[in-house]
Amino acid sequence: MAAVRPRAAASPPMPDTTAQAPAVRDATDSIAERYARLLHQAVLGDDPLLVETALAEAAELGREMMRAEIPLEEVSEIHHDALVALAQAHPQLLLAKVANRITAPLMEAYMAYSLTFREQLEHRTNAILNARIDQLRRLESIGTLAAGVAHEFNNILGSIIGFSELLTDEIEADKPGSQYLKHILQASFRARDLTARLLTFARDMPEVREPVDVVSVAAETLELLRATLPVSIRLTLEASVPQAWIMADASQIQQIIMNLCINAADAIQVRDGRIRIGIEPRLHGAATEPRSDSPLEPAQPLLRLSVSDNGEGMTAETRARIFDPFFTTKAPGKGTGLGLSVIHGLVTSMGGTISLESTPGLGTRFSIDLPALSGSLQPAAREPAALDENAPAVRNKNASAALDKNASAAHDENAPRR
Amino acid sequence: MTTILIVDDDELFRTMLEAMLRKEGHQVLSAVNGSEALALLESQSPDLIMTDILMPDGDGIELITALNQQQRDIPIVAMSGGRRTISLEFNLESAALMGVKATLPKPFTRDSLRQVLADALQG
Numbered sequence: 001m002a003a004v005r006p007r008a009a010a011s012p013p014m015p016d017t018t019a020q021a022p023a024v025r026d027a028t029d030s031i032a033e034r035y036a037r038l039l040h041q042a043v044l045g046d047d048p049l050l051v052e053t054a055l056a057e058a059a060e061l062g063r064e065m066m067r068a069e070i071p072l073e074e075v076s077e078i079h080h081d082a083l084v085a086l087a088q089a090h091p092q093l094l095l096a097k098v099a100n101r102i103t104a105p106l107m108e109a110y111m112a113y114s115l116t117f118r119e120q121l122e123h124r125t126n127a128i129l130n131a132r133i134d135q136l137r138r139l140e141s142i143g144t145l146a147a148g149v150a151h152e153f154n155n156i157l158g159s160i161i162g163f164s165e166l167l168t169d170e171i172e173a174d175k176p177g178s179q180y181l182k183h184i185l186q187a188s189f190r191a192r193d194l195t196a197r198l199l200t201f202a203r204d205m206p207e208v209r210e211p212v213d214v215v216s217v218a219a220e221t222l223e224l225l226r227a228t229l230p231v232s233i234r235l236t237l238e239a240s241v242p243q244a245w246i247m248a249d250a251s252q253i254q255q256i257i258m259n260l261c262i263n264a265a266d267a268i269q270v271r272d273g274r275i276r277i278g279i280e281p282r283l284h285g286a287a288t289e290p291r292s293d294s295p296l297e298p299a300q301p302l303l304r305l306s307v308s309d310n311g312e313g314m315t316a317e318t319r320a321r322i323f324d325p326f327f328t329t330k331a332p333g334k335g336t337g338l339g340l341s342v343i344h345g346l347v348t349s350m351g352g353t354i355s356l357e358s359t360p361g362l363g364t365r366f367s368i369d370l371p372a373l374s375g376s377l378q379p380a381a382r383e384p385a386a387l388d389e390n391a392p393a394v395r396n397k398n399a400s401a402a403l404d405k406n407a408s409a410a411h412d413e414n415a416p417r418r
Numbered sequence: 419m420t421t422i423l424i425v426d427d428d429e430l431f432r433t434m435l436e437a438m439l440r441k442e443g444h445q446v447l448s449a450v451n452g453s454e455a456l457a458l459l460e461s462q463s464p465d466l467i468m469t470d471i472l473m474p475d476g477d478g479i480e481l482i483t484a485l486n487q488q489q490r491d492i493p494i495v496a497m498s499g500g501r502r503t504i505s506l507e508f509n510l511e512s513a514a515l516m517g518v519k520a521t522l523p524k525p526f527t528r529d530s531l532r533q534v535l536a537d538a539l540q541g
Binding site: 151155157159160 | 428430431433434435437438441472498499500501523524525526527528
């Protein structure tokens with residue numbers, strides 16, 4: 001007979017299986033010790049009631065293991081160790097006799113473990129979702145408040161700027177007062193830019209899809225950004241077409257460009273920061289496509305809107321999580337982490353895709369491909385359509401400077417807004 | 419000489435705009451809300467109306483609607499400090515869609531006012 005090497009230290013105390021009372025649970029027992037005891041009871045118990053009790057305890061232990069966040073592979077290990085200890089304590093045991101009892105406790109524990117896991121997962125998901133909804137509601141009410149404040153503020157600034165300009169007429173240019181007035185106006189313009197920022201972010205997105213010229217929107221947004229971003233950052237717009245029409249809500253396009261540029265500016269640590277907004281037609285199905293999330297019609301002409309910077313770039317880890325809601329690398333209070341996930345949502349809802357390339361230390365480029373209106377990306381102007389005299393006079397002086405004048409209003413009878 | 423009707427509930431702003439327009443050589447009428455403006459328009463025929471959008475007791479949108487219904491062909495310039503947001507349903511864009519001659523976001527400079535007036539009064 002082979003020598004038995006009892007592992008006293010590892011072996012759990014074996015209860016008297018003939019006793020009618022179930023194993024008394026000692027609160028100080030570790031889960032492994034309790035499992036070893038109940039396995040013993042389940043395998044060797046004579047009384048069917050004892051075996052059932054052991055199996056019930058296995059299920060309870062499974063739940064406890066989940067709650068104690070014991071990894072799944074350790075659950076099998078606990079079973080393995082208990083089984084080895086049992087075999088060492090009872091070397092005479094025949095496998096054939098107890099085969100059906102050996103795995104029953106493990107199966108019970110496993111099942112309870114995974115059920116508890118699912119419950120916890122559901123619970124956590126709900127908690128996260130509720131937290132997000134709460135946060136969105138808070139953001140929304142902050143947005144409403146900001147919009148109201150900005151509105152009132154604009155009215156007040158209207159009076160300050162107007163009266164200051166009137167006063168300019170009254171004061172001779174060489175008097176110190178004239179200089180003071182200039183300062184009042186400068187300060188007022190800064191306040192005006194601030195309210196513009198406030199309003200841009202307070203804005204929500206009622207879906208008003210209409211033909212929008214991305215080039216004009218980008219040019220307009222650029223002006224707003226120039227007033228917002230540090231002067232040390234050079235902001236350029238390069239459009240390879242005079243106009244680029246897509247079906248969209250102009251304010252959403254503006255929001256996308258604003259957010260990407262502000263993110264870019266935040267990533268720029270160098271002295272000569274550069275942000276470039278690019279607009280160009282894109283051949284669909286290019287093999288270099290880095291990542292695309294939604295299927296696009298093969299025949300659909302695409303417009304590529306890109307924002308690149310020479311900022312600090314991103315690590316692969318950040319890249320992988322960049323579109324996750326509430327993910328942010330910014331300091332607390334500097335970003336909600338919602339910007340890029342919102343952009344991702346907007347782009348997807350427009351039937352487009354967003355991708356990014358980034359090299360740590362060199363910079364980042366976000367590329368957005370959007371379905372363009374057919375025939376809207378030709379570099380040559382089509383026959384200009386007459387502007388409807390009664391068309392809404394939402395003017396866009398900034399954009400027209402960047403545009404080929406001949407091409408303006410070339411877009412059919414849809415009388416687009418911009 | 420052109421006559422311009424200013425409709426705005428903000429007294430300070432109205433005073434400023436009145437002074438500015440007079441200085442530009444225009445005659446000025448003013449009203450504090452849309453209802454007062456409509457009452458005034460029964461006896462007066464200004465060449466241009468400059469109206470705020472959001473006002474208590476008859477806002478700019480109601481004024482524009484009423485004038486459109488009456489088919490009074492007076493050019494309108496809509497002004498507002500608000501922009502399209504969650505809370506502010508009516509705005510410059512709504513006014514633009516209703517066929518006003520021009521929109522002028524507040525605050526504006528005298529130069530942009532001159533520009534808009536020149537365009538709006540030209541016909």
